[in-house]
Amino acid sequence: MADDRPALGVGMVGYAFMGAAHSQAWRTAPRFFDLPLRPRMVALAGRDPDAVRAAGERLGWEHTETDWRALVGRDDVDLVDVCTPGDTHAEIAIAALDAGKHVLCEKPLANSVEEAERMVEAARRAASSGVTATVGFTYRRVPAIRLARELVAEGRLGEIRHVRAQYLQDWIADPEAPLSWRLDRERAGSGALGDIAAHVVDMAQFVTGERITGVSGLLETFVRERPVAVASTALGGRGGEERGPVTVDDAAAFLARLSGGGMGVFEATRFAWGRKNAIRLEVNGSKGSLAFDFEDMNLLHFYDATDDPRTAGFRRIVVTEPEHPYGGHWWPAGHGLGYEHAFTHQVVDLVEALAAGEQPAPSFADGLAIQRVLDAVERSAAAASAWASVPEPEPAAAAQS
Structure with missing residues (x-):
């Protein structure tokens, strides 16, 4: 049977960890959700001809390119999905927007506030022609996090008083774990701060509906030299005898004031042995609390302070019912979802927004706002944890969000 839905031609730049996750989402979304547009995986771009060709075949792309500029220039590509290291985000995204392509860019939006500001300006220019730009803070699409946002928006927690947010990993806790691009400031922008703290900053602001207005931060690099990885060394393995400098932070912590x-209290580290991907959020309000841990991602814990004190306690909500966000499209209630499903939900939300002629969320302006929080943490840490304010979004940026 012919599919008469309008096609959305997708081109992706990058095919490693994030590229694989995004590819699976583009393949899966139209098979589980009734989308108004039909995503077509047109082309995948990467520098190594053999590697990108193998990745394209494995991940389901129709064509491959060895130059991202050629991908951006294709007439059959309507949207460019940027899954490359942070130092390339601005150049690729701005070129795609200027070429009239919608853009989905992985987080953090850029390696600096200045780059992010240029990306927002490009998004504003493109918006006048109906072209949109969005940044991939994918954890917003975890059903339990979306339910937490709904509960806060409904006033179930009352006035927000405390936020505690952590992102804990251990993949470089071993001092002999080899160097990778994520440990190079020129390519990654920062370490745990930009790579993982960015996620919990966005999550906290998304769930509470408030923004961080000021911070007092601390950054630390525990291991300042590491082995240089050999070609066959996998992420987290051991490198060769040559050593090179680590130029980013290994851990970040900061206090925050909400609008x-x-x-708030925030912590991000890649040195927490035993924590593989522990993303934790607790919000305390005047009427109740909620708590989430990604390592048990289908659960949300909710405390209603208005309950009878004799039976009050944290309520364990299994967020897999048809009534829950994104529920009813997957498995029977109680059959849990995983990490990859949030990427599928990201595609669903993006495609539906494009079909409706709406700005997808989060916008590049939202990504810039996160970048300004990260920048404030760096400024504070450089000034012996002195308080650093976070600039308010410009009216135009707030409107784009």
Whole structure:
């Protein structure tokens, strides 16, 4: 039977970890959700001809390119999905927007505030022609996190007083784990701060509906030299005898003030042995609390302070019912979802927004706002943890969000 839905030609730049996750999402979304547009995986770009050809065949792409500029220039590509290291985000995204292509760019939006500002300006120019830009803070699409946002928006927690957010990993806790691009400031921009703290900053602001207005931060690099990886060394393995410098932070921690008057405590580290991908969020309000841990991602814990004290306690909500966000499209209730499903939900939300002629969320302006929080943490840490304010979004940027 012919599919008469309009096609959305997708081109992707990058095919490693994020490229694989995004590819699976583009393949899966139209098979589980009734989308108004038909995603077509047109072309995958990478520098190594043999490697990108093998990745394209494995991940389901129709064509491959060895120059991202050729991909951007293709008439059959309507949207460019940027899954490359941070030092290339601005150049690729701006070129794609200027060429009239919608853009999905992985987080963090850029390696600096200045780059992010240029990307927002390009998005504003493109918006006048109906072209949109969005940044991939994928954890927003975890059903339990989306339910947490709904509960806060409904007033179930009352006035927000505390936020505690952690992102804990251990993949470089071994001092002999080899160097990778994520440990190079020129390519990654920062370490744990930009790579993983960016996620919990966005998650906290998304769930509470408030923004971080100021911070007092601390950054630390525990291992300042590491082995240089050999070609066959996998992420997290051991390198060769040659050593090179680590130029990013290994861990970040900061206090924060929220726009509603509440306070936050944030921590991100890649040195927490035993924590593989522990993303934790707890929000305390005047009427209740909620708590989430990604290592048990289908659960949300909710405390209602208005309950009878004799039976009050944290409520364990299994967020897999048809009534829950994104529920009813996957498996029977109680059959849990995994990491990859949030990427599929990202595609669903993006395609539906494009079909409706709406700005997908989060926008590049939202990505810039996160970048300004990260920049404030760096400024504070460089000034012996002195308080650093986070600039308010410009009216135009707030409108784009």
